[in-house]
Structure formats: C-alpha cells, structure tokens
Amino acid sequence: MSILMDARIPALSNDESERPAMQGSSRRNFLIVSSAAVAATAVGGVTATPALAATTGTSPGIGNFSSYPFSLGVASGDPLPDSVILWTRIAPEPLMIGSGMPNRPVPVHWQVADDEAFTQIAVEGETFARPENNHAVHVDVRGLRPGRWYFYRFRCGSELSPVGRTRTLPAPGAPVSSFTVTHISCQNWAVGYFTALKYMAEDNIDLAFHLGDYIYEGAINGVVRGGAYVPDTIRAACRSVDEYRLRYSLYKTDPELQAAHAAYPWAIVWDDHEVSNDYAGGVDHGPAQLARRAAGYRAWWENTPTRVDPPVGPDERIYRRFAVGNLVQFDMLDSREYRTADNDPLISKLGDEQETWLIDGINAYDTTWNVAAVGQQLGGVNANSPTRNRIYEAYYDRGVAPVILAGDLHWTIVSDALLAIPDASSPVVGEQFIVTSVTSTGDGPGSQATKNGWLKNPWVKYVDGYRGYIRSTFTPTGVYSTQRDVQFVTRPNAPVWDAQNFFIDAKKPGIQLA
Ligand SMILES: [Fe+2]
Structure with a gap:
C-alpha cells in the first residue's frame, strides 16, 4: 500500500537473538x-x-x-x-x-x-x-x-x-502455539470512562480488534463524563470533515484509549457511527449523506493505524485478510459501506463484491482457525438472514468452522453459529462472539428480561449486559476466551472481573462454557 513508505530504511541490526518475553x-x-x-x-x-x-x-x-x-x-x-x-x-x-x-x-x-x-x-x-x-x-x-x-x-x-x-505476525505458515486477541466495540466517550481499555492495555494481548463505533458522531448534550469540558465546536453533530476530526481528537485525548493503543497493535473496522446512525451505504446515496460519509471516512482513515489507502470521496475499501502463521486466518469485514438494507429478503449486508471475496477466500491460508471480524453480525441472533445463510453454507461446504467476532449490540451474546437459524436442529457451523460495548448504554448489567429473551434461543450460550471486552487465545487444539466485565463506566476506576470463560474444541464446533 502506498502509505508514506519511507525509502531510506537502514539495514537491520545484526542481533538476531530473541528478546526475552515481556515479563x-x-x-x-x-x-x-x-x-x-x-x-x-x-x-x-x-x-x-x-x-x-x-x-x-x-x-x-x-x-x-x-x-x-x-x-x-x-x-x-x-x-x-x-x-x-x-x-x-x-x-x-x-x-x-x-x-x-x-x-x-x-x-x-x-x-x-x-x-x-x-x-x-x-x-x-x-x-x-x-x-x-x-x-x-x-x-x-x-x-x-x-x-x-x-x-x-x-x-x-x-x-x-x-x-x-x-x-509483528509470525512468519507465513510457521507453527504457532498460541496467539491472543481481544475484541471491543462501541466506545461512546460522552457516556462514560474507557476503564475497560485500561484493563485491556494491561492484559497479555498480541493483537486487538476494534469492531466499530470508535466514535459516536451525534450531538453531545448536557453534562458528560462527570462534567468534563467539551467546547461547543465539538458538541455539534458531525457532518463536515473538521467536525469529525475534532470528534476523533476528543476521543483520542483519552489516556486509557491511548494506553491500549500503545500496548500492542490494533486492527480496526468501522460500524455505523463513524458516519451516521444505522446508515446503509449500498442504498443511502443522497448527496448530503455521501458528503457526510466522505468526511467520516476521511477522518477515520486519518485517525486509525490501518493498512488501507486513503478514501476517495465516499469510497474506501477496508475489508482485508491476513494470517497468523499456520494458526488463524483473519477476515476483517465491512458491514456498512455496501449493505442494502435490514430485514429485506434481498438483503445484502456485505455487498456482492465483498461477499464473493469472503467466500472465495475461505481457504486463502492453510490455518487451523478461520475468524471473521465484523462490526455488525451477519444476521439477527434469532432470525433468518439470506446473507448469513449464504456465507455459513459456504463455510460448511468447505468443512471450515468459522469463529465470528462482532460488536454493535451493546450486549455480549456468545452462541453457536447454526447453519439455518432459527432452526435449532440445524448443524453447528462455528461460533459467534458478539462483544458488549466499552461504554455505550452506560452501566451494566442491563435488563434481565432482555437477557432472558436472548437465552430462550438454545444456540445462545451466554449473555452479559455489563461493559467490557473479550479476550481469546487461539491454540492448535482449542480457543480459550474470557468475557471481562467492568462494574460501571459512569465513574472512573471501576473494578474488573472475569465474568465467564469459554472453550472451543478444534475438533468439534460449538461453545463450551468453561
Ligand atoms: Fe454502538
């Protein structure tokens, strides 16, 4: 990619000895x-x-x-x-x-x-x-x-x-015994403190995934974050590139966000609030929306350490793929720029081109695990979805069991990925970890009735309405994941705890509570 590559890179140090592991x-x-x-x-x-x-x-x-x-x-x-x-x-x-x-x-x-x-x-x-x-x-x-x-x-x-x-990632195809990622989404600065990111920064992570709503573009009203001062120029809803830039600046002054970025590399995709609430980029083509999208994409590109070229107007390809040795293939997906609508039998959540790219590349690398990381899940937790059906069938036909990482819902919902949701008797294709928010919707634990509603679906194994993050360690024989919760976000310094451990056996798809 053509991102300010410096042509004058000096020779590497001759010291080939392994640096001691960080203790x-x-x-x-x-x-x-x-x-x-x-x-x-x-x-x-x-x-x-x-x-x-x-x-x-x-x-x-x-x-x-x-x-x-x-x-x-x-x-x-x-x-x-x-x-x-x-x-x-x-x-x-x-x-x-x-x-x-x-x-x-x-x-x-x-x-x-x-x-x-x-x-x-x-x-x-x-x-x-x-x-x-x-x-x-x-x-x-x-x-x-x-x-x-x-x-x-x-x-x-x-x-x-x-x-x-x-x-850096391991060498292509190299045997890798362990690789730990975290995934997060939905960090609304005005709603609360990024305490989850402080704990995430201190955790043993090789690579962090941010799956969207890195900023919220809406107006910032009233008293926020314990009375933090926010200039009026930053409070208005974002529409121009300067407004989006200022919003990123406000967010990125956060010391806990900075600490998590400084601790290890991130791989980032967007969801809707990097532009506007619930937009469907494949059909929302009014001039004002396209101008807003161009401004939002521009500021997103400027403010993230992402290996993509700068956007051209309202167009920016962010879906991309990489592998961690012989252990995991990661497909980073865009669930906003190309989608046509929600709740439509003809829905395309990824757009034809991206969906074809995903399906054609399921076996791009010879790895034990395949992960799809996406802002919004490919279909509803308990509803049929044409996009998801096509993609899950493609995985199933190839004998590949994907682990889906997603965000967006402000609930952690960990489930088996069934071939034909809501048919509970259909085969388990893989697993899905929807991660809760960093702050959005404020302090947990959320409504028990809502939680019970999700849990009525037999493929849903765990639901959590606290704020936090999920850490997942991939090994050749299994994935070990943990939901980490913070007790509150409306005040600083909340305690953290391990709310639930999960295990996936490499030989048998499905979530096991551990
Ligand atoms: Fe969100």
Whole structure:
C-alpha cells in the first residue's frame, strides 16, 4: 500500500537473538510510564515533558510548539510478518480546528527498536505530517522480523512522543502455539470512562480488534463524563470533515484509549457511527449523506493505524485478510459501506463484491482457525438472514468452522453459529462472539428480561449486559476466551472481573462454557 513508505530504511541490526518475553514487572513498568506520559499530555494547554530523552538531533524548521504535539498518543496496526503501520498525529491544540498546526508539512522522525530504551534501533526514518491529512502520520515500516515485539516512537522538532509497543505476525505458515486477541466495540466517550481499555492495555494481548463505533458522531448534550469540558465546536453533530476530526481528537485525548493503543497493535473496522446512525451505504446515496460519509471516512482513515489507502470521496475499501502463521486466518469485514438494507429478503449486508471475496477466500491460508471480524453480525441472533445463510453454507461446504467476532449490540451474546437459524436442529457451523460495548448504554448489567429473551434461543450460550471486552487465545487444539466485565463506566476506576470463560474444541464446533 502506498502509505508514506519511507525509502531510506537502514539495514537491520545484526542481533538476531530473541528478546526475552515481556515479563510481568517489565511490562507493567512500561505501561505505567506510557500511561503517565499520555495522561500528562492529555491536559490541553500544558506543555508536557516527554518521558524519554532524545537520542538523536532535532529536525530543523519546527521550533517550539505551544503545547506537547503528541497529545493524541501513538498507535500501531495491521501487522504483517515483516511490517506494521505506525501512527501518530501532530496536534499541540487537539481541540481546535487545525490542531494548532501551521498549514504546511512538518518533518517527523520515527524509530523502531528492539528494546524499550531504544539502544538497539531496528529501523528508523523520516516522513512528513501533512496538513491535508490533519498532520496525521502513517508509516508503513518494512524489514522487521516476524513474531517479535518492538518499541517505537516519533520525534517532531525537539519533542518526543510516548513510546508504543508493537508486534509483528509470525512468519507465513510457521507453527504457532498460541496467539491472543481481544475484541471491543462501541466506545461512546460522552457516556462514560474507557476503564475497560485500561484493563485491556494491561492484559497479555498480541493483537486487538476494534469492531466499530470508535466514535459516536451525534450531538453531545448536557453534562458528560462527570462534567468534563467539551467546547461547543465539538458538541455539534458531525457532518463536515473538521467536525469529525475534532470528534476523533476528543476521543483520542483519552489516556486509557491511548494506553491500549500503545500496548500492542490494533486492527480496526468501522460500524455505523463513524458516519451516521444505522446508515446503509449500498442504498443511502443522497448527496448530503455521501458528503457526510466522505468526511467520516476521511477522518477515520486519518485517525486509525490501518493498512488501507486513503478514501476517495465516499469510497474506501477496508475489508482485508491476513494470517497468523499456520494458526488463524483473519477476515476483517465491512458491514456498512455496501449493505442494502435490514430485514429485506434481498438483503445484502456485505455487498456482492465483498461477499464473493469472503467466500472465495475461505481457504486463502492453510490455518487451523478461520475468524471473521465484523462490526455488525451477519444476521439477527434469532432470525433468518439470506446473507448469513449464504456465507455459513459456504463455510460448511468447505468443512471450515468459522469463529465470528462482532460488536454493535451493546450486549455480549456468545452462541453457536447454526447453519439455518432459527432452526435449532440445524448443524453447528462455528461460533459467534458478539462483544458488549466499552461504554455505550452506560452501566451494566442491563435488563434481565432482555437477557432472558436472548437465552430462550438454545444456540445462545451466554449473555452479559455489563461493559467490557473479550479476550481469546487461539491454540492448535482449542480457543480459550474470557468475557471481562467492568462494574460501571459512569465513574472512573471501576473494578474488573472475569465474568465467564469459554472453550472451543478444534475438533468439534460449538461453545463450551468453561
Ligand atoms: Fe454502538
């Protein structure tokens, strides 16, 4: 992909020895430093001191910023065996249009190191933060070694970013004994605190999936988040690109979101609220909606560490596929841009082209597991769905049992994936983990009557209305998943607990409560 690839990547270090695995104490120390650094910078108007000293000279022409320019932290995403996308945005005044930046490109130096102290630099280079991208930076780092943790940071002028940690995927086809992912969705900043992300940042994760509603585009009214100050320019419902950009800025000043991004790479797809509530991109083609979609997609691309080209107007292909050695194939799906409608017998939730791509690629990699990660599930929990029927039949015909990861509902609903829902006697094709929200709908546990309603379906094995995240460890013989709940989100510092463990046997599809 053509994302600001730096042509001047130096040779790799000759040190081929494996870095020791992150142990509890060193990992915890790193995360505390990282969180403290980003928390300090999240306060507008205060010049923060970077946590680490510069190891190289300063770039010319930047001068001093009015405030710490890395106020939105750092992120990495869409790893490959030799590559990862690094992200930051230069924003000394993140809650102002233009972020307090001059209308010209500014040079940004980046470094990837084997160690947290940056004594062993693996790759480094220089790129530009450009005003047309709201001074966002995407670096497609190449030449990395597979299956390894790395540390990265940026420098702009004399200012250093917080340090992020990232991990490359194992070599293609390589035997992998264990790979741990998490999946989340629906982080409404105004509704509450991203406490689940704080715990997720401290968890042992190789790759995080965000399955949409990274922002909510609607108007922000009244008192929010314990009385946090939100400028009027950011409260209006998002329609223009500047409004979406400001909304991302507001969200990305959150220290817990920054900590989770800095802890490991993410792979992100959108749902509806990155543009507008419940839109169906395959049919919502009014000029105002298309302009809004173009603005939303643009700001999404600028603010996520995603390995896709920038959108062209209202068009952006985000569905994509990668594999973790011989263990898991991941298909990242878009359930919004191409869908035609809901509750229509002719419904296409993915659009013909994406659906064909998915089905044709079911065996793209020779892996033990196949995962489809999607914002909104392919059909209702207890209703027939033509799109889902076609896709599940394709998996079933090929003898592949998919694990579906989804979000959107603000409930965790873990179920067997049946060939012909709601026919309870139809074969189990795979499993589905719909994850609850990070904050949306506020404090759990939700309505018991609603919960009981889902549980009446015999294929539904578990329902949870707290906020939280799901962590899943894939191994050659089984998947071990855990629903982690936080007690509340309307106040900070909620406790977390393991609400339920799940197991999937590689030899027999179906959810087992463990
Ligand atoms: Fe949502």
